[in-house]
Every structure is written in structure tokens, then in C-alpha cells.
Amino acid sequence: MSKKQKELLVSGYGPVNGEPSVKLCKVSEDYKVESTIWREHIKEPSYLCTWKDMCFGIREEKESGSILCFQRIGETYVLRHELELQGGDLCHILYEPAESVLYCSFYGTGHVAAVKVEDYHFATVLNFFRLPANQESGIARAHCCEKEPEGSYVLFAGIAQDKVFVFQTEKGRILSEIPSAEICLDTGAGPRHLKFHPILNYLYVITEYSNEIYVYLFEKEEGKPHFTRIQVISTLPDMFKGVSYGSSLVISGDGRFLYAANRGADSIAVYDINPDGLLAKKQDISCKGEHPRHIALAKDDECLMIANQKSNQVVLYTVDEMTGKLKDVIQRLDFYNPSYVEEL
Structure with missing residues (x-):
């Protein structure tokens, strides 16, 4: 009997020399x-981000940023619509299926935006505004966004402001440009990516500049x-003493383990998540490449996928089911400047 096939989606900062900037592979x-x-x-x-037969992508451009919607038809995807927005360096998107809105x-x-999606098209720009700037530098930068578990609020990481901004939403629309709440980190931390625990009421924020994870109890x-x-x-x-920048984090589906990537140290940190939400580090291991920009777990949590941007490879590690530790490298996929990976 043949083994069941999986699908691996990768994108990056291409194209170059005829090589694609997005690739979908069948894997065993x-x-x-x-x-x-x-x-x-x-x-x-x-x-990128995906939902059912839709794949959303971006063009990370200096003076603007385009969002793209692809539809799955058979084994491939077809571009259905593209919309150019005016903010610069679009870097992250999140699709909220309950409201059919792309953040x-x-x-x-x-800048941040909320865009209504209808029939594989970007129908309406519900919001487009700039996050509050750093009061000293005047700089505003937006990075990862996440919806809180009940879906009433959306959070945006302000990497230059050392804050996570919390906005109330209704039917996907952000109700006010004034945040409902601000989560303040230490000066110079640089919050980059954030994830809510899949079961418990905790929020985890990885910082780019201080290479830390901030853990918050979330209540209403x-x-x-x-x-x-x-x-x-x-x-x-x-023992690491060099320059490094935190990139992304991911939490196992059962909520037992958290993984975080370091660009510079070129390592993956593995943590136990205790019932009280606190983290206990249990492993530091090489990413087997350079500049791990993005990490993701396979659907069954048995594999950690690492987009090593500067070494032009996606590296796949097996995960120990009992301990959550990374074990052996089982695959290396060559890809120019990878920055995103996902199992479909």
C-alpha cells in the first residue's frame, strides 16, 4: 500500500534566475x-495564508503592498484577484474566515488594513490606518496580527513601538483607530510575532531585538x-554572545510545547508549556541553516518546518511525540530566500 501524500507550500523573496517565488509540492x-x-x-x-480552497499572498513592496487571492482548482491555484494598497512593506496577513476578512x-x-473578501475577490477595504507611532522616534511599524480566541478583538505587533495594539472589531471591521488596549513591552524589545495558546488563556509574544518571549495571562x-x-x-x-533577532514562534496543537526561532544564533528553542502558562526551556538546537525566518508545525505536530532564508533551504525536523524535542533532519528542500512554509 502506498503511503499517504501530503502537500508542502513554500514562498519567499524571489523570483530569481527563473526559479519560482511560490511552490506547492507533493510529499510522501x-x-x-x-x-x-x-x-x-x-x-x-x-x-501567505490559506483557508480551504483559497490561498492569499502578498507582494512586499517598498512604496505599496498588493494582496492576492488564489483559488484552488484541481492540483493548482489560479489567481482570481489582486488589490494594491498604499502602505509600504506589507509583511503579514491573517484571514478571519468567520467574517471573511483579511487583515x-x-x-x-x-499601516494596518482590514479587507472584505467575497467570491475570491477583495470587495471592500473596511479599514486602512496607521498604528500609533513611537513617541520618541515618530516611527510606526506593524508586524504580525492575531485574533483573540473569541474573535472580538484583533492584535497587531508594533515592533518599533514596543507595544501590541488591541482593537475591537465588529463583523471584521475595526471599530476605532484608537486601540482598546495596549500591551507594553520593555523598551527596545521589538514585538514581532504572537500566538494565543490553543486551549488556555495565555498570549505568547516573541521579540525581534531582545530575543525573548513575553507571556501574558489573557482575561476579560x-x-x-x-x-x-x-x-x-x-x-x-x-552561551551565545553574538547578534541575533527573534523571528517566529509556533505552539503544538495540544498546547504542550512552544518553538521559537533565532536569526543570528540560527537556533530553535523548545519549551514545555506548563498548566499555569509559564515556559520551561528544554532544548536549544541548530536550525541546520542560516536565518530561520519562519517556522511551522505539520498538521500532526510530528514535524517542524524551518524556512532558512539565507541558506536557501527549508529544513524539516522530526518531533518527539512525548517530549516535543527536535530529533533528526528528514528533509531539505532547496528554495531561494524562503520566508514562509506550511503543510496544506
Whole structure:
């Protein structure tokens, strides 16, 4: 009996020398690449997100940022619509299926957007505004966004402002450009990516500049979000003394383990998540490449996928089911400047 096939989606800062900037591969049960079934050559689609038969992509451009909607037809995807927005360096998107809204974050200008999606098209720009700037520098930068578990609020990481901004939404629309709450980190931390625990009421924020994870207890008081900091823990190996930048984090589906990537130290930190939400580091291991920009777990949590941008490879590690530790490298997929990876 043949092994069940999986699909691996990768994108990056291409195209270059005829190589695609987006690739969808069929892989075997043990993640051996068997064929490439979709290729795209759009400019710098550094981040993607998917929902059912839709794949959303971006063009990370200096003076603007375009969002793209592809539809799955058979084994490939077909571009259905593209919309150019005016913020610079669009770097992150999040699709909220309950409201059919795509949220967009612009690193270069600090803008955020909410765009209604209808029939594979971007129907209406519900919001487009700039996050509050750093009061000293005047700079605003927006990065990762996440919806809180009940879906009433959306959070945007302000990497230059050392804050995570919390906005109330209704039917996907952000109700006010004034945040409902602000989560303040230490000066110079640089919050980059954030994830809510899949089961418990905790928020985890990885910082780019201080290479740390901030842990917050998430509660609602009279319906309003409230975040209490309960831990700050380093993502770096104990003996590392060089320059490094935190990139992304991912939490296992059962909520037992958290993984964080370091660009510079070129390592992956593995943590136990205790019932009280606190992290306990249990492993520092090489990413087997350079500049791990993005990490993701396979659907069954048995494989960690690492987009090593500067070594032009996606590296796949097996994950120990009992301990969560990374074990052996089972696959290396060559790809120019990878910045996103996902199992479909």
C-alpha cells in the first residue's frame, strides 16, 4: 500500500534566475518531495495564508503592498484577484474566515488594513490606518496580527513601538483607530510575532531585538481585554554572545510545547508549556541553516518546518511525540530566500 501524500507550500523573496517565488509540492508520508504541482513567479510573496480552497499572498513592496487571492482548482491555484494598497512593506496577513476578512500589516509605514473578501475577490477595504507611532522616534511599524480566541478583538505587533495594539472589531471591521488596549513591552524589545495558546488563556509574544518571549495571562473584565505579564524568558542558547533577532514562534496543537526561532544564533528553542502558562526551556538546537525566518508545525505536530532564508533551504525536523524535542533532519528542500512554509 502506498503511503499517504501530503502537500508542502513554500514562498519567499524571489523570483530569481527563473526559479519560482511560490511552490506547492507533493510529499510522501515521511516528507520526501515527490513532485511540484504549482509554481508562481510573483515578486516577493514573503508571506501567505490559506483557508480551504483559497490561498492569499502578498507582494512586499517598498512604496505599496498588493494582496492576492488564489483559488484552488484541481492540483493548482489560479489567481482570481489582486488589490494594491498604499502602505509600504506589507509583511503579514491573517484571514478571519468567520467574517471573511483579511487583515494586513505594513512594516515600512506602520499601516494596518482590514479587507472584505467575497467570491475570491477583495470587495471592500473596511479599514486602512496607521498604528500609533513611537513617541520618541515618530516611527510606526506593524508586524504580525492575531485574533483573540473569541474573535472580538484583533492584535497587531508594533515592533518599533514596543507595544501590541488591541482593537475591537465588529463583523471584521475595526471599530476605532484608537486601540482598546495596549500591551507594553520593555523598551527596545521589538514585538514581532504572537500566538494565543490553543486551549488556555495565555498570549505568547516573541521579540525581534531582545530575543525573548513575553507571556501574558489573557482575561476579560466587563467584556474588555486585559493582559497581565507573567514571564519573560530568553530564546537564545545560554552561551551565545553574538547578534541575533527573534523571528517566529509556533505552539503544538495540544498546547504542550512552544518553538521559537533565532536569526543570528540560527537556533530553535523548545519549551514545555506548563498548566499555569509559564515556559520551561528544554532544548536549544541548530536550525541546520542560516536565518530561520519562519517556522511551522505539520498538521500532526510530528514535524517542524524551518524556512532558512539565507541558506536557501527549508529544513524539516522530526518531533518527539512525548517530549516535543527536535530529533533528526528528514528533509531539505532547496528554495531561494524562503520566508514562509506550511503543510496544506
